[in-house]
Amino acid sequence: xxxxxxxITSKIMSKIPSANTKxxxxxxKELFVLGLRYRKQYKIEGKPDFVFVKKRxxxxxxxxxxxxNNWKIRGLNTLEEELARYSKFWQDKIxxxxxxxxxxxKKLKQQNWLVLRFWExxxxxxxxxxxxxxxxxxxxx
Numbered sequence: 001x002x003x004x005x006x007x008i009t010s011k012i013m014s015k016i017p018s019a020n021t022k023x024x025x026x027x028x029k030e031l032f033v034l035g036l037r038y039r040k041q042y043k044i045e046g047k048p049d050f051v052f053v054k055k056r057x058x059x060x061x062x063x064x065x066x067x068x069n070n071w072k073i074r075g076l077n078t079l080e081e082e083l084a085r086y087s088k089f090w091q092d093k094i095x096x097x098x099x100x101x102x103x104x105x106k107k108l109k110q111q112n113w114l115v116l117r118f119w120e121x122x123x124x125x126x127x128x129x130x131x132x133x134x135x136x137x138x139x140x141x
Contacts, residue, residue, distance in 0.1 A: 020040075021061065021063070021120070022124075023061050023063075023120040023123040023124060023127075024049050024050075024061045026123055026124070026127045027049075027050070027059075027061060027118070027123050027127055027130065027131060028040075028050065030127050030128055030130070030131035031050065031131050031134060031135075033131075034131055034132070034135045036052070036131075036134070036135060036138060038050040038051060038052055038059075039051045039052075039053060042058070044058065044108065044111075044113070045104050045107045045108050045111070046058070046060065046100075046101075046104030046107075046108065048060050048115075049061045052138060055114075055138055055141045056112055056113045056114060056141070057113070057114045057116065057134075057137065057138060057141065058108055058113045058114070058115050058116070059116045059117075059118070059134065060101075060115070060116070060117045060118070061118055061120060061123060062101070062117055062118065062119055062120065063120050064119055064120050064121050065094075066093075066094065066097055067094070067097050067098060067101060067119075068082075068094050068095075068097065068098045069119050069121065070082050073121055083095070101117070105117075114137070114141065116134065116137070118130055
């Protein structure tokens with residue numbers, strides 16, 4: 001298999017948005033239909049995709065590739081098996097993202113935020129169910 005030029009890969013990856021992605025838009029619409037009003041990319045640790053400020057709920061929509069879930073989607077056994085297919089640059093990038101997510105979760109929890117994370121693939125498959133789950137959590141806080 002011929003390897004793609006890294007400049008082409010870089011150009012492709014740079015076109016992928018970090019905010020207002022399709023899964024975020026899907027979830028946002030579902031939350032709105034349920035009557036939930038949220039803030040987007042709120043300026044707290046990690047800049048969550050959705051925030052309910054008064055309830056102190058921070059929601060992240062994590063891309064499967066960027067946050068290390070691709071191995072499950074592809075039916076592989078481990079993250080390491082997935083990362084072995086990538087260049088050192090992408091291996092390091094994904095590992096840094098995973099570590100950063102854990103740090104963000106910890107810091108927000110220390111500030112009494114409830115942190116919810118959902119994979120983009122989960123949202124694409126079960127958006128309405130995820131929105132209902134968020135509604136129940138919202139109502140219970």
